[in-house]
Amino acid sequence: MHTDTSPTLLITGGAGFIGSHLATELLQHGYGVRILDNLAPQVHGPDRQRPGHLDRRAEVFVGDIRDPHRLREALEGIDAVIHLAAVVGERSSMYRIEKYMSVNTTGTAVLLEALLDHPVERLIVASSSAVYGEGLYCSYNGTVYPKIRRSPGQTVKGDWEPRSPDGEVIYPLPTPETKEASPLSVYAVSKYDQEEMCRLIGDSYGIPTTILRLFSVYGPHQGYANPYSGMLTEYVSRLLQNLPVRLFEDGYQQRDFVSVHDAVRAFRLALESPGAAGGTFNIGSGRPYTFRTIANLLATITRRQHLSPVVTGTGRIGAIRHCIAEIGRAREVLGYDPAVTLEAGLLDLAAWVEAEIAQRQKVPAPLKIPTPSRLHV
Numbered sequence: 001m002h003t004d005t006s007p008t009l010l011i012t013g014g015a016g017f018i019g020s021h022l023a024t025e026l027l028q029h030g031y032g033v034r035i036l037d038n039l040a041p042q043v044h045g046p047d048r049q050r051p052g053h054l055d056r057r058a059e060v061f062v063g064d065i066r067d068p069h070r071l072r073e074a075l076e077g078i079d080a081v082i083h084l085a086a087v088v089g090e091r092s093s094m095y096r097i098e099k100y101m102s103v104n105t106t107g108t109a110v111l112l113e114a115l116l117d118h119p120v121e122r123l124i125v126a127s128s129s130a131v132y133g134e135g136l137y138c139s140y141n142g143t144v145y146p147k148i149r150r151s152p153g154q155t156v157k158g159d160w161e162p163r164s165p166d167g168e169v170i171y172p173l174p175t176p177e178t179k180e181a182s183p184l185s186v187y188a189v190s191k192y193d194q195e196e197m198c199r200l201i202g203d204s205y206g207i208p209t210t211i212l213r214l215f216s217v218y219g220p221h222q223g224y225a226n227p228y229s230g231m232l233t234e235y236v237s238r239l240l241q242n243l244p245v246r247l248f249e250d251g252y253q254q255r256d257f258v259s260v261h262d263a264v265r266a267f268r269l270a271l272e273s274p275g276a277a278g279g280t281f282n283i284g285s286g287r288p289y290t291f292r293t294i295a296n297l298l299a300t301i302t303r304r305q306h307l308s309p310v311v312t313g314t315g316r317i318g319a320i321r322h323c324i325a326e327i328g329r330a331r332e333v334l335g336y337d338p339a340v341t342l343e344a345g346l347l348d349l350a351a352w353v354e355a356e357i358a359q360r361q362k363v364p365a366p367l368k369i370p371t372p373s374r375l376h377v
């Protein structure tokens, strides 16, 4: 982005988990920040208050992304838009279908129509690794499988690992942006809709557009009020209440967990990198972990090693077995270099959840989980 004065950015959904960290990151780097957010009760609780942790310097417009009049007001004086507003979570999207398509797909359509009257220098869209469905796989003999889906019959038998059409077990590979999209949930369909519409309208009307496919982002401020997101927040919360973590399937599903501090740096780099326009980038840590590993690490951090995870042995509709990130393109084009280790990131999360629980219970006891000193690198 090139403007003579400090650019002002609109973050849709900026009062949420990622948005709150992104606002601080951008303000610290000299940008003006305005937020458009409807303070959805699912995320912000029934009182729908501006979150206390949201940077005071951020201007907040309360409004729905689907309201064209409010959007036009929010776009006044804006140089670039970062589009985060969405209903998130894959599980509930499989029965709240209309809600996901309305906010995520129609909401993005309304935003794009407003941008036709108010062109901006850059549009950055938060997409998701969910658009891949299952990640990339290969067999022992090196055959690559770009579009795999487990059959319900297979998972009902507790046979969790994806198989080739010949029935052979196959293994996850880092998934590059070139892998075909293959959404397995309504949420994923809506995120892919967002991508496709933004690319198309961006190309057609000369709005430089960048898509960031975020993998599993975690950290403070995540999903405390939201029962459908923030899996790691739920793990910590259970452990601190002396309840074991519950793992679906056998707990060996692999994901790429990326600290929110790294994720928001990726947004800023996408805004500032000349080569980012027109691109789609995976944003992860580049290191896969199983849910079991994460659960055990969190048990150690919270000093609940005696609470072994409970493996439920049950699957869920639309669940993905493995999806791990290839982040070479983001490294090369954006100069993205994830800096928060898993251990430091989980400590950061656990310290926040502990403080939240203490505050809710109004317990003045000193907190036991130390906050890592070098997270903001």
Ligand SMILES: NC(=O)c1ccc[n+]([C@@H]2O[C@H](COP(=O)([O-])OP(=O)(O)OC[C@H]3O[C@@H](n4cnc5c(N)ncnc54)[C@H](O)[C@@H]3O)[C@@H](O)[C@H]2O)c1
Pocket (backbone or CB within 6 Å): 012, 013, 014, 015, 016, 017, 018, 019, 036, 037, 038, 039, 040, 043, 044, 063, 064, 065, 066, 083, 084, 085, 086, 087, 088, 103, 107, 126, 127, 128, 129, 191, 213, 214, 215, 216, 217, 218, 223, 226, 229
């Ligand atoms: N958290 C992750 O791991 C993750 C992973 C991949 C992609 N993403 C994407 O990143 C973005 C932000 O996710 P998050 O984890 O911060 O979610 P979040 O739920 O914490 O934040 C979403 C924000 O959008 C707002 N919102 C919801 N409906 C709205 C509407 N109709 N109008 C205006 N605002 C509305 C909510 O009030 C909330 O503040 C989303 O687009 C999500 O799909 C997140």
